[in-house]
Amino acid sequence: MISESSSSGLNLEGLEDVEEFAGTSEGDSSMSLQRFCHVSDLMQMGNQAFRENRFEEAINCYSRANNIKPRDPVILSNRCAAYLRSPLASEHNPLSGLDPTTHAELALKDAEKVMNFQSDSIKSHILKANALILLERYELARDVILSGLQVDPMSNPLKVLERTTASTIGRRGQKKAERTDDFDCTLCLKLLYEPVTTPCGHSFCRSCLFQAMDRGNRCPLCRTVLFISPRTCAISVTLNNIIEKNFPEEYAERKLEYDSLTNSGADLMPLFVMDVVLPCQKFHLNIFEPRYRLMVITDPTTGSVADVACEVEITECEPLPDGRFFLELESRRRFRILRTWNQDGYRVAEIEWIHDIYPSEGTREKTDLQELTNNASGFALSWMRRARQVAEQRRDRIRLLELDKAESMMPTTRDPERYSFWLATLTNRRPSERLQLLRMRDTNERIGRSLVYMGAEEQGYRVQ
Secondary structure (H helix, E strand, O other): OOOHHHHOOOOOOOOOOOOOOOOOOOOOOOOOHHHHHHHHHHHHHHHHHHHOOOHHHHHHHHHHHHHHOOOOHHHHHHHHHHHHHHHHHOOOOOHHHOOHHHHHHHHHHHHHHHHHHOOOOHHHHHHHHHHHHHOOOHHHHHHHHHHHHHHOOOOHHHHHHHHHHHHHHHHOOOOOOOOOHHHEOOOOOOEOOOEEEOOOOOEEEHHHHHHHHHHOOEOOOOOOEOOOOOOOOOOOHHHHHHHHHHOHHHHHHHHHHHHHHHOOOOOEEEEEEOOOOOOOOEEEEEEOOHHHHHHOOOOOEEEOOOOEEEEEEEEEEEEOOOOOEEEEEEEEEEEEEEEEEEEOOEEEEEEEEOOOOOOOOOOHHHHHHHHHHHHHHHHHHHHHHHHHHHHHHHOOHHHHHHHHHHHHOOOOOOOHHHHHHHHHHOOOOOHHHHHHHHHOOOHHHHHHHHHHHHHHHHHOOOOO
């Protein structure tokens, strides 16, 4: 958690206001004018809420805009600023059940994305530096500040932040704490790693606590009922920094040990068996069995028990009062299952990644494939416009939501394989049909079949 000494009276620099969304829909073939106007309206509402110190409402507006137009620097920058301002405005009344540290961590993720898009932007350096200061990572914050001052030596916010971090680093004592068992986790009996302090005052390794709570929501020591989850209970930043600073070698060993347990290797994958999933899909899932709640700590994979499956990434994780997790997932790459076995109550597979067989560069076949993909893109955009018109006429909100999700996942036509899978997700196919599409390694064939499915659905019948 952010300590009281670091948060009380802390002034953020360069975050007094947010940017206006002055983007344009011209040249952005992935977004219709109607969707662009919706994003613009959400940004205006978010900016007004920010300026009136209604940060929870601002974050909600920016997040909705980001779902429609992901990876936009202005949207991410404004949401980052709202996350940074919200801990100070809500220190005694946390927003949405999230503590200030969680907001700072979310702000840091947005700031890093903005910096990736605009590495020479002073705003991105200011955002990242403020987030790191809130997380008490003063040395890293100072590195970011100095990097920003190289871009703009006259930036006043960065100069103020540099003086703040230099003063804080200078005040920190050089005396190291004595190594006692007070710094040990009472569950694994090792040095605390990513420590979490419960409301009842006990500290545990984050992974140890939530594995113990997987069998019940009580403190492992005093048995107090705990209403916390991996998302809402942040790492104790101050305690973690003390441990990392005073016992660097032992901390590095604990990190290496933790990484070796959680990262089983590039060719090993935990399995969650359900319907066939194709790349470029976005969907939701409720995890309620204890053995699968344990998988939330790692990166679960969704697929079938057949010989091929699809990797997915958890993009949102919302804990529910009854112990379940509501997950938002996005499917990524496909792989072939070589062998499987049971581990910790769920299936694990040895896998190999698979890709389509592409024609060689510079060949006529490669040119024809790119031309087919571009033509398919034009058909898909017009198809989606017609599908949206039909759904609006029927007031079919579920179908409109499905089209919104599909549009947000649209890949570039420069990657014909991923684009062919995205085309396949636009229609509702039987599991056996999706499995055939997943097994295909011919991009031309997958695009052709997807276009047939789209034409058939538009005409109101199903291709057998």
